[in-house]
Amino acid sequence: MTEAPVGIVGEFTDPNQVTKAAQAIRDAGYRQWDIHTPYPVHGLDKAMGVKRSMLTYISFGGLLFGISNALGIQYWMGAIDYPLNIGGKGFFDWQFSIPIDFELSILGTAIFTVIGLFHLCRLPTWYNRYQDDDSFKKATDDTFVVTIDSDDDRFSAETTQDMLRRLGAKNVHLVTATAN
Amino acid sequence: MSVINQNKSVYLAEGQELVREPLVLGQPTMRDITARIASIVESKISPKYLLTLAFTLTMAAWGLFALYYTVTTGIGVWGLNNPIGWGWDITNFVFWIGIGHAGTLISAILFLFRQKWRTAINRSAEAMTIFAVICALTMVLTHTGRPWLFYWLLPNPNQMQMWINFRSPLAWDVFAVNTYFAVSALFWFVGLIPDLATLRNYVKSDIAKKIYGVLSLGWTGSTRHWHHYEIAYMILAGISTPLVLSVHSVVSFDFTVGILPGWHTTIFPPYFVAGAIFSGFGMVMTLLVIAREILDLKQFITLKHLDNMNKILLATGMMVGYAYGMELFIAWYSGSDWELWVFINRVMGDYAWAYWTMVLCNVISPQVYWFRKNRRNVPLMFIISIFVNIGMWFERFTIIATTLHHDFLPASWGYYSPTWVEVSIFIGTFGIFLSLFLLFAKFVPVIAIAEIKSIMPGAQPAHHHHEHESAKAGVTAH
Numbered sequence: 001m002t003e004a005p006v007g008i009v010g011e012f013t014d015p016n017q018v019t020k021a022a023q024a025i026r027d028a029g030y031r032q033w034d035i036h037t038p039y040p041v042h043g044l045d046k047a048m049g050v051k052r053s054m055l056t057y058i059s060f061g062g063l064l065f066g067i068s069n070a071l072g073i074q075y076w077m078g079a080i081d082y083p084l085n086i087g088g089k090g091f092f093d094w095q096f097s098i099p100i101d102f103e104l105s106i107l108g109t110a111i112f113t114v115i116g117l118f119h120l121c122r123l124p125t126w127y128n129r130y131q132d133d134d135s136f137k138k139a140t141d142d143t144f145v146v147t148i149d150s151d152d153d154r155f156s157a158e159t160t161q162d163m164l165r166r167l168g169a170k171n172v173h174l175v176t177a178t179a180n
Numbered sequence: 181m182s183v184i185n186q187n188k189s190v191y192l193a194e195g196q197e198l199v200r201e202p203l204v205l206g207q208p209t210m211r212d213i214t215a216r217i218a219s220i221v222e223s224k225i226s227p228k229y230l231l232t233l234a235f236t237l238t239m240a241a242w243g244l245f246a247l248y249y250t251v252t253t254g255i256g257v258w259g260l261n262n263p264i265g266w267g268w269d270i271t272n273f274v275f276w277i278g279i280g281h282a283g284t285l286i287s288a289i290l291f292l293f294r295q296k297w298r299t300a301i302n303r304s305a306e307a308m309t310i311f312a313v314i315c316a317l318t319m320v321l322t323h324t325g326r327p328w329l330f331y332w333l334l335p336n337p338n339q340m341q342m343w344i345n346f347r348s349p350l351a352w353d354v355f356a357v358n359t360y361f362a363v364s365a366l367f368w369f370v371g372l373i374p375d376l377a378t379l380r381n382y383v384k385s386d387i388a389k390k391i392y393g394v395l396s397l398g399w400t401g402s403t404r405h406w407h408h409y410e411i412a413y414m415i416l417a418g419i420s421t422p423l424v425l426s427v428h429s430v431v432s433f434d435f436t437v438g439i440l441p442g443w444h445t446t447i448f449p450p451y452f453v454a455g456a457i458f459s460g461f462g463m464v465m466t467l468l469v470i471a472r473e474i475l476d477l478k479q480f481i482t483l484k485h486l487d488n489m490n491k492i493l494l495a496t497g498m499m500v501g502y503a504y505g506m507e508l509f510i511a512w513y514s515g516s517d518w519e520l521w522v523f524i525n526r527v528m529g530d531y532a533w534a535y536w537t538m539v540l541c542n543v544i545s546p547q548v549y550w551f552r553k554n555r556r557n558v559p560l561m562f563i564i565s566i567f568v569n570i571g572m573w574f575e576r577f578t579i580i581a582t583t584l585h586h587d588f589l590p591a592s593w594g595y596y597s598p599t600w601v602e603v604s605i606f607i608g609t610f611g612i613f614l615s616l617f618l619l620f621a622k623f624v625p626v627i628a629i630a631e632i633k634s635i636m637p638g639a640q641p642a643h644h645h646h647e648h649e650s651a652k653a654g655v656t657a658h
Contacts (some may be wrong), residue, residue: 015641022403037380038210038402039634043641045407053408059415073335077343089347099352099430103359106423110363110416114370117412121405123373124397139401140378142210142633 003176006129006149007032008160009136010169012144015041021146021167022047028163032152036139058116059109066108070101133175203297203635204477210633217627218382220475236614243608246601247322255325257601263587264596266580269323270434272606274576275459275615276316277357277431278452281424282460283309284364287371288420290328291413297488299631300480303375304471304617305464306368307624311616312463313361315609320357322605356430364425367416370409373399374630428456435579442522442583445510451503455575458496458542461489462568462658469562471621480627483556490546490555493568497546500575503538518588526582530595534578541571 012018026049026123035044078084079091089096118124130136131149139145146169148160157174164172251258260267283305290298290390321327333354335344339509344351378394383389399405429449436448465486472481511523526535545567548554557563620626633639 009365010597015639019641035403037403037406039374039630039639040406040410041403041634042388044403048403050404052409053411055408056412056415070274074346077335082341082343084342084345086345086347092346096347099349099426099433100346100355102353102422102426103352103430106419107359107362109419110366113412113415114366117370117408120408121399121402123399124394126398127396128398128400130400134291136400137381140374140381140399141214143402172597 003178005155005157006175006177007147007149007155007165008157008172009130009133009175010146010161010164010167010172011114011135011138011167012146013142015044017168018144018146019044021164021169024167025146025148025163029154030148030152032149032155034147035148036136038140038142041144045054045169053120055113055116055120058119059113062108062110062112062116063105064107064108066104067101067109070104072095076102089179129177130175135171135173136175158173187354201482202301202637203482203484203486204632205482208479210636210639211420211634212572213636214629216479217625217629217632218379220621220626221379221388221623222385225622229618230644233615233618236618238610239607239611240243240615241608241611243605246407246604246608247318250322250601251327251604257325257599259602260422260593260600261596263592263594264581264584266323266584267596268577268598268602268606269319271573271576271580272609273316273319273323274431274452275573276312276319276609277360278428278456278459278572278576279463280309280312280316280360280364280460281428281453281462283307283312283454284360284367284420284424285460286464287367288417288424291417292421295488296635297485299628299635300477300482300485301464301468301489302631303368303371303624303628304468304621304626305460306364306371307620308326308464308467308617309364309611310361310368312460313357313364314616315613317357317361318609318612319605320353328566329525349430349437352430353434356427360423360427363416363420367420370412370416371628372624373397373630374401374409374467375625375628377401378629379625401436428452440583440587441516441518442526442579445507447503447506447510451500451507454496454499454503455542455572458493458500459568461493461496462572463564465489466566466569467491467617469558469565471626475621475626477627480632483558486558486561487552487555490549490561490564493564494546494549497542497568501539501543504543522583525586526578529582530585531582533577534574534581536569538574538578539568545571616621 009037013020018035018037018041022044025033033050037044057124075092083091085091128136129149135143136145136147146164148155148164154160161172161174204213234528255269258267258269262270283302286298286305287302287309290302303526321330324330324333332338333344333351344354373396376392377399380389380396381391383392429452432448432452435443436445438444468481468489469486508523508527511519514520545564548560548564581596585595
């Protein structure tokens with residue numbers, strides 16, 4: 001039974017300061033790190049160097065999935081599988097197909113967006129290595145919590161802590177877990 | 181010196197700046213906000229709450245009994261007759277689906293327009309949307325007569341090997357309403373995830389921690405996640421906006437695609453959408469005026485919020501009024517005897533009492549909101565919101581009953597009154613709606629905690645105040 005380091009945690013409360021710190025940590029070359037905030041802080045993702053989200057492409061895929069299904073079912077069911085003459089109307093016409101095309105595009109986009117979001121954020125994950133840390137819990141209340149994971153190449157229990165303190169983080173400490 | 185600054189100095193003392201009315205009163209800290217909203221979940225359930233819930237559940241139970249009676253006996257127990265095949269069932273359906281629209285308007289359209297005041301009311305309005313659509317679905321399912329065959333409405337390979345008729349607006353409606361329900365629920369849940377995480381970390385009891393923990397899906401507030409999250413929220417808002425317009429348009433197609441005078445008009449889709457937003461805001465107002473009182477949320481749902489909502493009520497009320505006038509004008513201008521006669525009958529015939537109730541409630545009563553004092557008078561706005569609810573119900577009733585009760589053949593003319601069963605079902609839907617809302621108000625964060633925090637002064641980095649900077653730049657450029 002040994003205490004293995006999980007990472008280093010530091011607290012910020014000023015949005016300007018945490019944005020500057022984010023740039024500094026990014027420029028120092030860290031990769032396995034994050035800032036947990038109670039609400040989205042504008043520009044923090046850019047300061048951290050987060051790459052543009054893929055989500056828009058996934059959503060667009062949902063739109064295509066929805067509309068092709070809508071056109072497909074209306075055409076195949078109405079004009080091929082069982083054409084029914086109702087009031088002499090066409091078996092399939094793009095005009096009357098629009099409401100369902102539209103609704104299913106929206107439905108497809110919405111479902112793909114949510115599934116995509118869950119996938120990109122790895123939700124649900126009902127476990128986090130920091131979950132028992134008191135600082136970390138404040139991230140959903142009023143604190144910007146920086147976490148730098150121990151599996152980062154540049155991680156060092158001492159220098160990383162020093163860096164965070166220099167950047168103005170409060171209550172900087174090492175989080176450990178019991179490893180067998 | 182700029183022109184604007186010179187003008188300003190006329191009204192303001194030197195060095196004084198025009199300040200926007202704050203959206204949250206009392207300058208709470210972030211922790212205060214968390215505690216204020218999350219503590220509602222932890223507070224003890226009061227006898228008053230239980231009593232109210234018992235009352236609304238009784239209403240719901242009474243409605244469910246009437247529904248049970250209807251389903252087991254048949255819709256012959258309703259007051260419908262020939263020629264009036266649609267009565268309170270479809271009136272209630274359109275009424276409830278319309279109520280939902282304000283929720284989507286607040287959560288999606290106001291979001292796209294960057295209306296920051298929406299953050300205090302969007303959560304409860306979205307909840308209202310979902311509960312209203314549940315009531316609407318109940319009505320529309322029951323009116324089919326054999327709700328256990330609901331799957332016949334879906335493109336589902338059945339024993340007759342037949343598909344649904346995609347040329348019928350009734351089939352479009354199935355897609356529109358179900359999509360609306362699904363998308364609203366997804367949007368609501370995505371909005372809830374960060375707040376459920378806040379509750380998970382806030383509550384003390386183990387069971388509550390577990391429940392909120394599971395529901396929050398392990399959200400940590402990671403900036404990498406917020407990055408995706410904000411895009412997802414934007415996309416959901418972006419698609420909900422045309423969706424809300426389409427849903428009530430499709431509902432209006434149920435009428436307009438038919439060839440009956442009084443229904444077969446092109447004004448219906450925009451007219452229905454405006455009416456839906458109007459009625460929905462009426463209902464939001466009714467609920468919020470009570471909720472901010474009972475849950476003591478006056479700090480977040482301020483008079484400014486209510487003022488803004490009353491402005492929207494005034495605007496949409498006049499759009500609806502314009503539609504009433506234009507309907508009458510076009511009925512005359514069309515030169516169609518049938519069309520003109522139906523409208524004369526609507527205004528002066530057997531259902532004139534319903535028509536004029538509608539006009540009084542929807543067009544006349546919101547006119548008090550021209551005055552700021554009235555827009556900030558809480559008892560008055562409660563009364564007006566009730567008027568709007570009543571008026572908008574009568575609008576749908578008027579449209580349905582006046583067109584149907586006198587059809588092309590005078591020999592078959594009739595009059596329609598509901599039986600106790602229909603009235604009970606309507607009361608029951610209110611019971612379901614209010615019970616769900618009460619449960620929501622107790623166990624779910626009624627105000628979007630993360631969103632409120634993000635609009636607090638000083639919540640965002642200073643260099644990010646583009647609007648402020650560009651406004652300053654604009655002034656000096658003059």
